[in-house]
Structures are given as structure tokens and as C-alpha cells.
Amino acid sequence: MKASTAASRSALDAEPDEIPAAGYSRWSPQRLRREGSYWRARILSTAVHIELFDWLGERAKGSRTARRRFGGSQEGWKVFLDALTAMGLLHKRAGQYRNSVFALRHLRSGGAAFFLPEHDAWNAWRALPELLTTGKRPKTSRPFLTDRKRSERLLRSLDRDARKIAPYLIERFSLEGTESLLDVGGGLGSFALAWCRRFTQLRATVIEHPRVAPLARRKIRNAHLEKRMHVLALDIAKDPLPRRFDVVLISNVLHGQGARENRRLLKSAYRSLNRGGRLILRDVLMNREGTDPEWGALFSVSLLLHTPRGRCYALDEVNRWLRQAGFSLTEGPFRSSPLFFDPDSILIARKG
Ligand SMILES: C[S@@+](CC[C@H](N)C(=O)[O-])C[C@H]1O[C@@H](n2cnc3c(N)ncnc32)[C@H](O)[C@@H]1O
The missing domain is CATH 3.40.50.150 (Vaccinia Virus protein VP39)
Known part of the structure; x- marks a missing residue:
């Protein structure tokens, strides 16, 4: 992120919206934005579902290797891995992705298996x-x-x-x-x-x-x-x-x-x-x-x-x-x- 964009982003993050106004209790306009989005949850549960964090293990791997392992397009894998990096779950260096310490500890070997039933229930929620x-x-x-x-x-x-x-x-x-x-x-x-x-x-x-x-x-x-x-x-x-x-x-x-x-x-x-x-x-x-x-x-x-x-x-x-x-x-x-x-x-x- 460019310095200017980062600065404007953090100014946004510190908006007084975050401070609950009288009568708003736990809610704020910012929380409303966050709660309405399921992107993070879907990206994370998909990564757990395909055992991406186990596949990465302790090594650095690129989008081309991901395509070889899982199929699809290199472009798709780059976009997906970049999003996980933006979420702070992976680190990226010279086009190669590594598990963060958190991912190594909590997202491998079934550590986040509780996401899987949620992942499976996705279609059911469409019927609400x-x-x-x-x-x-x-x-x-x-x-x-x-x-x-x-x-x-x-x-x-x-x-x-x-x-x-x-x-x-x-x-x-x-x-x-x-x-x-x-x-x-x-x-x-x-x-x-x-x-x-x-x-x-x-x-x-x-x-x-x-x-x-x-x-x-x-x-x-x-x-x-x-x-x-x-x-x-x-x-x-x-x-x-x-x-x-x-x-x-x-x-x-x-x-x-x-x-x-x-x-x-x-x-x-x-x-x-x-x-x-x-x-x-x-x-x-x-x-x-x-x-x-x-x-x-x-x-x-x-x-x-x-x-x-x-x-x-x-x-x-x-x-x-x-x-x-x-x-x-x-x-x-x-x-x-x-x-x-x-x-x-x-x-x-x-x-x-
Ligand atoms: C939420 S799980 C609870 C499992 C376990 N008791 C626990 O606390 O982790 C509910 C369990 O009830 C069982 N169950 C649901 N309907 C049933 C039925 N009609 N007859 C027998 N078992 C049933 C399910 O197969 C499931 O294993």
C-alpha cells in the first residue's frame, strides 16, 4: 500500500463513527460495514477446506506451484494468496508465500477444522x-x-x-x-x-x-x-x-x-x-x-x-x-x- 493510501486508510479507521453514539449500544456505522461482509469468512474457510495451510507447511511457495497442486489458473491463485496475505495469514516475498506464525500454529493439521461445517453449510444459508x-x-x-x-x-x-x-x-x-x-x-x-x-x-x-x-x-x-x-x-x-x-x-x-x-x-x-x-x-x-x-x-x-x-x-x-x-x-x-x-x-x- 502506498504511504498516502495507508495514511488515508488509518484516518478512516479512526473515524469518530467507531465511538458508539448515544443509543447505538454496541453498533457503529463501521461495525455495520464489517458485519455485512462475509468475504473474509469465505476466503478463510475455503483455504481451510482445501488444506492450503497444510500444503504450504514451513516452505515458501508461489502461485505457479499452487496451480500445479490444486489446478485452476495461476492468476486465480495469485489473487487468492494475495488476499490471505492482506488478511495477515500469509507473508509474501518476491512472489513467494509463507504461512504466518499464527497460520502455522492454528490453521494446520485440523486446528481450524471448526470452519469446515460452516463451509459446508454455505448453501443452506442461501435459503434463509x-x-x-x-x-x-x-x-x-x-x-x-x-x-x-x-x-x-x-x-x-x-x-x-x-x-x-x-x-x-x-x-x-x-x-x-x-x-x-x-x-x-x-x-x-x-x-x-x-x-x-x-x-x-x-x-x-x-x-x-x-x-x-x-x-x-x-x-x-x-x-x-x-x-x-x-x-x-x-x-x-x-x-x-x-x-x-x-x-x-x-x-x-x-x-x-x-x-x-x-x-x-x-x-x-x-x-x-x-x-x-x-x-x-x-x-x-x-x-x-x-x-x-x-x-x-x-x-x-x-x-x-x-x-x-x-x-x-x-x-x-x-x-x-x-x-x-x-x-x-x-x-x-x-x-x-x-x-x-x-x-x-x-x-x-x-x-x-
Ligand atoms: C450436536 S450432536 C451432539 C454430539 C455429542 N453429544 C456432543 O455433545 O458433542 C447431535 C447428535 O444427535 C444425533 N441425533 C440427531 N437426531 C437423532 C435421532 N433422531 N436419533 C438418534 N440420534 C440423533 C446426531 O446424529 C448427532 O450425533
């Missing part, structure tokens, strides 16, 4: 105006029950997060002396697996939809825990849960279903528990108005696009369902992990 005006929602949950490849990407990304969150959960919600755990909609079974590793007396059953169950079985086989863990393929929207468990975990399942299905599921979870057993419920729990936390309010829009009836539910609503299901005492909400990106809370409900 139509959805709002017609009210038409998907007939089945996407991608879990519709697209094996995308479902696997999302489950792997959830598994990565779960591995970071599990030590915190295990520390606070000890399953010492507990014999049996039922993990409902357990995905790859990440939480059940972590608890079984920590408490060697524990046996766990992971409930998953028939489309996802084989992936969970593979994960458990690879962890050599088949003797203490098994996967039951069920449709939780229709089938009753198995019985006689000390603890039932329902993590990030309620938001994927409608209120009626959730009331049924919680009743079924109650019947699954032994007397004195505990239900550990993990999800985004909203205020009564559905506006806080902000992440949950935005996620609910995504759920309009991806599920037939899902959304994030209010704490009051979930507590009411728990009482209706028969649970006597509810504790929480507790934080679900120390990680800044984890928007979930935990509720513990007991069967008296």
Missing part, C-alpha cells in the same frame, strides 16, 4: 429469505441424517471440541463409583469415551441414529474400549431409551429437536435411570426472551435452516420439562468448560 417467507424447514436434520461426508466432518469437529471440554466435565461431575452411563445422541461417543477412560469400573452405552452409529462404533474400536462401551442404533425421536442406568448424558441434542420431542425424550431419560440416578444435560440455555446468549440466538437461525423443529431453548422451558418428566431436583446451570468458545451450560437433574 425463502424459509422466513414460506416457513418451509428441512424434513430431516442436516447434515447428520442426510449427508455422510458432511456429517462425519461435523462429528469430527465436535469430537475435537469434546476432547478439550471432557477433562473439565470429568473433574466437576465425577462418575466415581458409577457403574453405567447412557450417552444419548452421543455423536462419536467422545464424552462417554473420556469418562470410561478415567473411571475404569464404568460401562457406557452410546445411542446414535443408525446413520451415525457405525462411525461411533469405529471410534470406540480404535480406542480399544469395545469391552466396556457399546453403541445402540436408535431413532430417539421415535424409539424408547434402554433402562437401568446410573447416569444419562444428553449433550447438545435438545436444540436439534422440537419441544414435543424433547418432552418425550426427557420422560424416556427419566425411565432409563435407576432410582437416585442423575441426568447430565448440556446445551445452550437461553434467557426467557431467546436473546441471550447472542451465540445461541444466532445458532437458532442456523437450526431453522438445518432441522425440522430445532432451536435453542430457554432455561425456564427446559426446567419445566424436567419437572414434568418427574425429576425432583435440578442443579445448575453450571459452566460446561473453561473454553471461551463453549456456549453451553450444564444442568443436573436427579431421579428421587
